Amino acid sequence: MIDKILLVSLTLFVISIAIALFRIIKGPSMPDRAVALDMIGVNLISMIAIISIVLKTKAFLEAILILGILAFISTIAISRYIERGAIIEHKSDN
Amino acid sequence: MKINDVILRTISRIVVFIILTFGVYLFLSGHNTPGGGFIGGLVLASAIILLYLSTDLETVQKSLPLDFKYVAALGVFLATSTGFGSIIFGVPFMSQTFAYFDLPIFGVTELTTVTIFEAGVALTVVGVLVTIIFSISEDGG
Amino acid sequence: MFSINLVILIPFIVAALLPFSFRRFKKNHLGWFVLIVPTVLFVLLARLIPSVADGKTYIHTYEWIPTLDFNFTTYLDGLSMIFALLITGVGSLVILYSIFYLSSKESLQHFYCYLLLFMGAMLGVVFSDNLMVLYVFWELTSVSSFLLIAFWNHRQGSRQGAQKAMLITVSGGIAMLVGFIMLHTMTGSFSIREIIASVSEISDHALFLPAMILILLGAFTKSAQFPFHIWLPDAMEAPTPVSAYLHSATMVKAGIYLVARFTPVFGADEVWFWVVSIVGMITLFWGSFNAVRQTDLKALLAFSTVSQLGLIMSLLGLGSIALQFGYSADSVLYTQATFAALFHLINHSTFKGALFMVVGILDHELGTRDIRRLGGLMALMPFTFTVALIGSLSMAGLPPFNGFLSKEMFFAATVHIMEVDIFSLTSFGIIFPVVAWIASVLTFVYCMIIVFKVFLGKPQPEKLDKPIHEAPIGMLISPMILGALVVGIFFFPNLLGQYILQPAMGSIYPTFGDSAYLTPKISAWHGVKPELLMTIGVIIIGALLYKYLKLWKPFVYGFFPSIFTFNSLYNNLLASSVRNSNIVTNRYMNGLLRHYLVYIFVFFIVTVGSYLLYSRAFSFDISTNASFRVYEVCLVAIMAAAAVSMLFAKSRITATLLNGVLGYSIAIFFVLFRAPDLALTQLVVESVTTALFLLAFSHLPDWKKENLQTRTKLINGIVSVAVGLIVVLIGLSVVDFNQFDSISSYFEDAYELAGGANIVNAILGDFRGFDTMLEVVVLFIAGLGVYSMIKLRTKKEDENIEDQ
Amino acid sequence: METLIIMLIGILVAVATYLILSRNIIRIILGTAVFSHAVHLLILTMGGLKQGNVPLLKEANAPYTDALPQALILTAIVISFAVTAFILVLAYRIYQDIGTDDLDELRGAKDE
Amino acid sequence: MNNLIVLPLILPIMVGVVLVFLRPYIKLQRVFSLLTLIVTAGISLLLLNIVRTDGIIRLDFGGWEPPFGILFVADSFAMLLVLTASIVTAICLIYAFSSIGERHEKMYFYPFVLFLVAGVNGSFLTGDLFNLFVCFEVMLLASYVLVTLGGTKRQLREAIKYVVINILASWFFLVALAYLYGTVGTLNMAHISERVAEAGQGPLLTTISILFLIVFSLKAGLLLFFWLPGSYSVPPTAIAALFGALLTKVGIYALFRSFTLIFYHDTLISHTLIGIMAAITLIVGCMGAIAFKDVRLIVSYNVVIAVGFILIGLAVGTETSIAGSIYYVIHDMIAKAMLFLLAGTMIYLTGKSKIDEMSGLIRNYPLFGWMFFLVTCSLAGIPPLSGFVGKILVGQGAIESGSYILLALAFLSSIVVLYSLLRIFLNTIFGETIISLEDEKPMKMGMIIPIVLLGIAMISLGLGAEFISDYVTDAAHTLANPSVYIDAVMGGNK
Amino acid sequence: MSVISAFGIIRLPDVYTRSHAATKSSTVAVLLSLTGAFIYFWVSENLVSVRLILGILFVFLTAPVSGHLLTRAAYRSKVKLTENSSDDALKEVLFPEDK
Structure with a gap:
């Protein structure tokens, strides 16, 4: 039972990633894509969580945390880029 | 055009410390669970990058007055010299040793020369990553 | 004891001393000083005439490269005596003549140095018993005659003539060398005497004829035989003493010597x-x-x-x-x-x-x-x-x-x-x-x-x-x-x-x-x-x-307009080879990276692909595969979609993000395939790479639409599909090839061996720690390289010389 | 599963090849990046998929999956990262100094 | 076990890292880097002699026995190359002292050179296929940096081509490696060889061997040399000389190693292919060498010719021809370094790079002119200079095995080499001088001394071929009989 | 517990149509599934995973921030790129800017 549910949920996550991917490809605007990427990252976190349940291992818990961190950092980076063109800036620019 | 980054900065301050802790944890636990010097280094580096992102170049430079090239060089030096050490002891190059110690607080702890090696790796990764990013952004200014 | 080797070496030694010691002599005396060498040698050799006439021969061996059977063996018999006497005798006369011919304003030390070099080399040719040593001296005569002919190198004609002489005689020499090597293959010896002794065994050998022709080529080029004679008239640009020496008595006679020397070997054919x-x-x-x-x-x-x-x-x-x-x-x-x-x-x-x-x-x-x-x-x-x-x-x-x-x-x-x-x-x-x-x-x-x-x-x-x-x-x-x-x-x-x-007849x-x-x-x-x-x-x-x-x-x-001479053939050959090479080389080395890459890929496709088909190396069996689930198929589909759509991405950010998606999905695969460390690393590296791309983008222009011709696109498409296909085919065959177990089961004792429970990390840190160390070095070089690439820029004035 | 992944690798390689054959530097760099993804997957696949547990001795029981390819990939990832970083900066410097990102404009002066 | 073996790799790396800290002290950097290379050369000489008396020695890193750990294997072939590489690099460094300029020196020029050498030495020594890849990368990254160091437009322009092609080659290397691992499940070269022998080199393994052939050919500049002429002609002279001497040799080494140690069973396909490739390389290289008037390009194409020539020794595949190739590799490292230094000096002295724009240098710089003549003769295989022994042995091997076409091409190529270099010599060194006394740039001692040193090396290598012939014979023997190597690696711990 | 997580996930696809909402809902999904995993390990292996808690905390902390940043970025970039076809939700953002 649980296995089935996990499987279904995994599939659903994959589908949502696919939709997000469609958004990235299609656009139409840059923020759309960024949002979609962010979403993919977040979906991946869930997927890893579920997979580690499936595989019955704790080995991937670090990955979850890292993915969380990175999703955050890359989202910031991308938004910075969209916003300002450069992702790290000098004080003097301001 | 000044962009108000208060939210970001506030949250970064907390997050950076989480990341740093996590990085150190990854680095230390690498021998038995996923992690290790390389990933640890990467995570540490990303913490620093987050600092750069949330503030600006000069601020970080002020708070972290390090030349990261030297950090990287130090890392490489550490990594190679653990190998080199074994030459002095007359065992094959890169021989690693390990021993278990029963330390009061941590329980049975393993101390290995690999840790030094991994520390070297981590330092290099941090140093190189920051150097690269720093050079590009500094130049682009 | 008097040694023939010394006879050969004396001119070289004196020649080597000349550039350093010529200042001690007043210029005009240099010729007189040099004159001593051939005269003494002539007298020394002449003293041996009677004993040689009695059929006596002198052999001396110094080891040079004994492992390869290259030994400095000299052999004085009737035949070499004639030539040696000519070389030293005419040599003395020529030097005497040159003392009056050449003005002391010329760089005499060079002249005499070349001349002595040449003389030594000629003596070496006629005295050497070892074919390789003979070849050494043979080429030395080419080189020293090149220098002599080009003595007045400020003249265009001298240079041309010298070049022609050098090219033709060295080519002949190389042909001769091949012939010598063939002789060695047949007889197992480089010694002329031994080869002559074993001549009956080799005359049916398949290499006998090619060796003969090649050695003759060497002799003919040196002796200016038709059609290789064209270098000789041009070599007349040399100062006359040189012509008198080289072209009457010595260099051109080397070919004759060779033919005479090899008559006992090949003559019966x-x-x-x-x-x-x-x-x-x-x-x-x-x-x-x-x-x-x-x-x-x-x-x-x-x-x-x-x-x-x-x-x-x-x-x-x-x-x-x-x-x-x-x-x-x-x-x-x-x-x-x-x-x-x-x-x-x-x-x-x-x-x-x-x-x-x-x-x-x-x-x-x-x-x-x-x-x-x-x-x-x-x-x-x-x-x-x-x-x-x-x-x-x-x-x-x-x-x-x-x-x-x-x-x-x-x-x-x-x-x-x-x-x-x-x-x-x-x-x-x-x-x-x-x-x-x-x-x-x-x-x-x-x-x-x-x-x-x-x-x-x-x-x-x-x-x-x-x-x-x-x-x-x-x-x-x-x-x-x-x-x-x-x-x-x-x-x-x-x-x-x-x-x-x-006695010479006796040698022949x-x-x-x-x-x-x-x-x-x-x-x-x-x-x-x-x-x-x-x-x-x-x-x-x-x-x-x-x-x-x-x-x-x-x-x-x-009837014979100069166009049809061999001389103009030679000139045209050189000129047209230069011209055509230029055209051809510029055609494929056109500076377009795409073309180079296409060549490489096409080569890959042709060799690997055709061999794959030809040898039927491809085998495929799905039954050994691990099972797969629906969502995994979906993931694969997503990745494929992401990859393909990268091709059509309108903006670089999209492409980069898609690359990021690819990286993340691969991380998921790593998770699925039970590789936690990989997943971690992949995730971080992917993010950092994406960040780097973004960083660099802020300094790069947005990309223009690629205006490729349909044909180019088609070629690119075909090439890439073919490359992909081959990779797939080999991959499938490899999976099907299950003969060995991996060595990695050893590492499962990692905890006992290396004190690490994480096998991957134990491998990285210990079993293959060396790789990791070097990998760190690689990273370090990249970091340092990025730094210095950005910091070090050329100043404008440096650019001018380099970039013309 | 192996077959599936190898197909995927094939697609990735084809895409990478196509990208590498472009004129734009960024596309080329992306091509190399995609290529590196494909290679990493390939190494993993060649080591055999899903044939054991996570290679962590304390957390799982034997049999373990082949750990060696994983270690190799880790090294390869780092190297590919280093290389990508370098070439990106190179592209950036080229644009700064020569003012183009189009390789057709980087042919160089012909000799003669 | 002998920890000395690792020193040729680790010493340059460590010193290189230390030099990063010594950035402002250029003098110190010079001394250190030169000293390192001299020490490395000394160590390799020592090792060479140990190998001769005790046979092949190996060092298992971390004490992990093969095939599980990584190991360095020192056989005569590897040590000869390491020795030559160290000496040549040391000499190029001396040249760099006076030519490279302070700005480069401050930008970590010396560390990069040391890393390059480390990568090269590592590639020669390693007994592990994946480690070979890593060593390649160390070398390549250092070379990427060195190509771009200075950042002139031409450098950047050619660097991108160089880098992209080499990255591609690296990925192909990994692809081939993955396949090989998938089939034989091991990475140690000797172990791979054992397993390949056990399985019989079937079609699949031969396919993989062709993949390796392509990969190493890309590095060696065998047929797929498109990156070579451009990238060799743009960097500063000392660097170009290093490249000319070292880079292709690593690929050549890898080709020799892999096709004599691992894939030696089905020689019909692979060696025929190598033969064809070498032949085409020779032809194309010859055409390139006479096609241009730019000294740097002529010289670069000469590298291509040499690669073709050396690989003919492998394609022929007899012990004699392999010995010839080894001689020739050593000779080529020295001669190419010298040639590049000379070409660079020529450009430095005249400020021009086309041969018809220069003339009469011998009047201003006689020693320089003679050195050029020396290298011309040596490369054309004129005895008793260094090129000649190798040439004869390769020819001998080709005759023994009846590869007459290769033989003819190999020997014809040396005539073209002679012609291409004579063209330079007669146009630039000889002739009326164009530099008046006032305009004459003084020849720096630091420039001419390394050239002369190389010249001396070349002469002594030719005349004193006997001194290395023991080593070369031993190296060729090991290459021709893979079991020697395999036994040394797999047969217990020494 | 897995039902809860599945519930969170099923919600996702149909919510996607509005781009900004995506962040919020997916965050919820993540939190739910992470909690699910946490509970799973707690129940099955009796292990309180610090890393998972940390992960939950982290996502909880950062998701709003990144959402905020993205929205603002969208806002700002829209200001710069005026003529861009976009859907309704974005048009609201497009009012005249002070610059």
Whole structure:
């Protein structure tokens, strides 16, 4: 039972990633894509969580945390880029 | 055009410390669970990058007055010299040793020369990553 | 004990000292100092003549590279003695001559250094028993002659001539080297003596013929045989002492030496006989034919040298037929051709040396060598004229000069050869005396040109830049000595025959027993025989032809416009190869990275793909695969979609993000495939890479739409699909190939071995820690490299020189 | 599963090849990046998929999956990262100094 | 076990890292880097002699026995190359002292050179296929940096091509490696060889071997040399000389190693292919060498020719021809370094790079001119200079095995080499001088000394071929009999 | 517990149509599934995973921030790129800017 549910949920996550991917490809605007990427990252976190349940291992818990961190950092980076063109800036620019 | 980054900065301050802790944890636990010097280094580096992102170049430079090239060089030096050490002891190059110690607080702890090696790796990764990013952004200014 | 090796080395040693010590001598004394070397050597060698004449040989070996059987073995026998005497003897005279010829303003230390180098190399060639050492010296003669010819290297002509000589002789040398190596493969030895001893075993070998041809190529190029003779006239750009030395007595004779030396090895073969004699004959004719048309005296002499060398060569070829018959009373008759060759060799050195020196005197004193500007010098330069007359008449084959003797023997040999009934000589043999006779007629004509046009007739001082006057006595000494020899040999030929030629014959025909039988008595008069009639014919027809030169010369030579000469062939070959190479190379090395990559991919597709199909290496079995789930298929589909859509991404950010998606999805696969460390690393690295891309983007332009032609797109598409396909095919086959277990089960004891529970990390940190260490180094280099690439910029002024 | 992944690798390689054959530097760099992804997957696949547990001795029981390819990939990832970083900066410098990101304009002066 | 083996790799790396800290002290950097290379050369000489007396030695890193750990294997072939590489690099460094300029020196020029050497030495020594990849990368990254160091437009332009092609080659390397691991499940070269022998080199393994052939050919410049002429002609002279001497040799080494140790069973396909590739390389290289007037390009194409020549020794595949190739590799490293230094100096002295724009240098710089003549003769294989022994042995091997076409091409190529270099020599060194006394740049001692040193090395290598012939014979023997190597690696711990 | 997580996930696809909402809902999904995993390990292996708690905390902390940043970025970039076809939700953001 649980296995089935996990499987279904995994599939659903994959589908949502696919939709997000469609958004990235299609656009139409840059923020759309960024949002979609962010979403993919977040979906991946869930997927890893579920997979580690499936595989019955704790080995991937670090990955979850890292993915969380990175999703955050890359989202910031991308938004910075969209916003300002450069992702790290000098004080003097301001 | 000044962009108000208060939210970001506030949250970064907390997050950076989480990341740093996590990085150190990854680095230390690498021998038995996923992690290790390389990933640890990467995570540490990303913490620093987050600092750069949330503030600006000069601020970080002020708070972290390090030349990261030297950090990287130090890392490489550490990594190679653990190998080199074994030459002095007359065992094959890169021989690693390990021993278990029963330390009061941590329980049975393993101390290995690999840790030094991994520390070297981590330092290099941090140093190189920051150097690269720093050079590009500094130049682009 | 006296060692021949030393004889070879002395010139080299002195040559090496010269550049350092020349300042100690007052400039003009340098030549005197150098003169000691060949003279001493000559005397040393001459002292050995009697013992060599008794059939004694001297062998000395110094080890050079014994592992490879390259040993510095010298071998002094009759044959090498002749050449060594010529080299040192003529060498002394030439140096003596050059002391007066070259002004002390020239860089004499260089000149003498090259000359000694050359002399040493020549001695090395004739004394070496080891083929490789012989080759060493052989190439050294090419190099040193290159330097000598290019001595006046500020002249365009000198450089061209030197280049031509070097290219042709070195090419020949390389061919010869291959021949030597083949000989070594056949016999297992580099020693000429040993090869000669084992000749019976190799004559059926498949390599025998190629080796012979290749060695002959070497000999022919060096001896300026047709069609390789073209370098010799151009080499006349050298200072005259050099021409006198190189082109009368030494360098060009190296080829002759080689042919003579190898006659015992190859001589019994039909091909050898035909090739050597026919090439010699053609050269003989072609050289004399061209000599007549020359107006530059030196060029005339050059072609005459070519012609005379052809003569000697063909004689050697004719003489080799004796080996067909083995030793018998009949065959001795044929060895006379060889004898004549050796005899003429010496004679040629004497009279040609003299003639070159005479031309040098003219050039030096009058400033020109153009026949059309000279004339009537007889009265004004009596000594020069005498020497020239002796030389020319000897060359023309008139008594009482030594040329007459050898020319007679030459005619005799060609007549004898007609009577041999092997090699279908009965039907073709007639060509030898005919060609020989025609060539001799032409030889007679150009000899007359030298004598009459230059020295007789009206003086033409108005065409000269300098007043006509006799040369200083020092300059005349050498040619006069040679002239005296020309006459002397005519009167006492048998002295030469007995002491010098006879032992040499013994070396050429080692199987023929006592060499005394091989040595005929040379006499000026031996009754009215065909050869005498031929000589008389030569004189009569030659005289007639000379008289009516103006009538037939333009007519005959008009048939041969210079376009069709080998010379222009050579020039065109070089020029067109340069041009075509340029076109071809520029065509494919066009600086377009895409093209290079296409070449590489296509090569990959062609080799790997075709082999894959040809060998049926492809095998495929799905049953061994691990199972898969629906969501995994979906993931694969997502990745594929992401990848493909990267191709059509409108903006770089989209593409980069898609790349990020790819990276993240791969991380998921790593998770699925139970690789936690990988997943972690992949995630972080992917993010950092994406960040880097974004960082760099802020400094890069947004990308333009690629305006590729459909054809380009098509090619790209086909190439990429093919590459992908091949990777898939091999991959599937590899998965199906399940023969071995991986070594990694060993690492499962990681905790005991390395104290780590994380196998991957134990491998990284310990089992394969070395990789990790280097990987860190790689990373470090990249970081440092990025830093210095950004920081270090060229200043504008540096750019100018580099970037033109 | 292996077959599936190898197909995927094939697609990735084809895409990478196509990208590398472009004129734009960024596309080329992306191409190399995609290529590196494909290679990493390939190494993993060649080591065998899903044939054991996570290679962590304390957390799982034998049999373990082949750990060696994982270690190799880790090294390869780092190297590919280093290389990508370097070439990106190179592209950036080229644009700064020569002012183009189009390789057709980087042919170089022909000799003669 | 002998920890000395690792020193040729680790010493340059460690010193290189230390030099990063010594950035402002250029003098110190010079001394250190030169000293390192001299020490490395000394160590390799020592090792070479140990190998001769004791046979192949190996060092298992961390004490992990093969095939599990990584190991360095020192056989004569590897040590000879390491020795030559160290010496040549040291000499190029001396040249760099006076030519490279302070700005480069401050930008970590010396560390990069040391890393390059480390990568090269590592590639020669390693006995592990993946480690070979890593060593390649160390070398390549250092070379990427060195190509771009200075950042002139031409450098950047050619660097991108160089880098992209080499990255591609690296990924192909990994692809091939993955396949090989998938089939034989091991990475140690000797172990791979054992397993390949066990399985019989079937079609699949041969396919993989062709993949390796392509990969190493890309590095060696065998047929797929498109990156070579451009990238060799742009960097500063000392760097170009290093490249000319070292980079392709690593690929050549890898080709030799892999096709004599691992894939030696089915020689029909692979060696024929190598032969064809070598032949085409020779032809194309020859055309390139005479096609251009730019000295740097002529010289670069000469590298291509040499690669073709050396690989003919492998294609022929007899012990003699391999010995010849080894001689020739050593000779080529020295001669190419010298040639590049000469070409660079020529450009430095005249400020021009086309041969018809220069003339008469011998009047201004006689020693320089003679050195050029020396290298011309040596490369054309004129005895008794260094090129000659190798040439003869390769020819001998080709004759023994009846590969006459290769033989002909190999020997014809040396005529083209001679022609291409004579063209330079006659046009630039000989002839009327174009530099007046006032304009004459003084020849720096630091430039001419390394050239002369290389010249001396070249002469002594030719005359004293006997001194290395033991080593070369031993190296060729090991290559021709893979079991020697395998036994040394797999047969217990020494 | 897995039902809860599944519930969170099923919600996702149909919520996607509005781009900004995506962040919020997916965050919820993540939190739910992480909690699910946490509970799973707690129940099955009796292990309180610090890392998972940390992860939950982290996502909880950062998701709003990143959402905020993205929205603002969208806002700002829209200001710069005026003529861009976009859907309704974005048009609201497009009012005249002070610049």
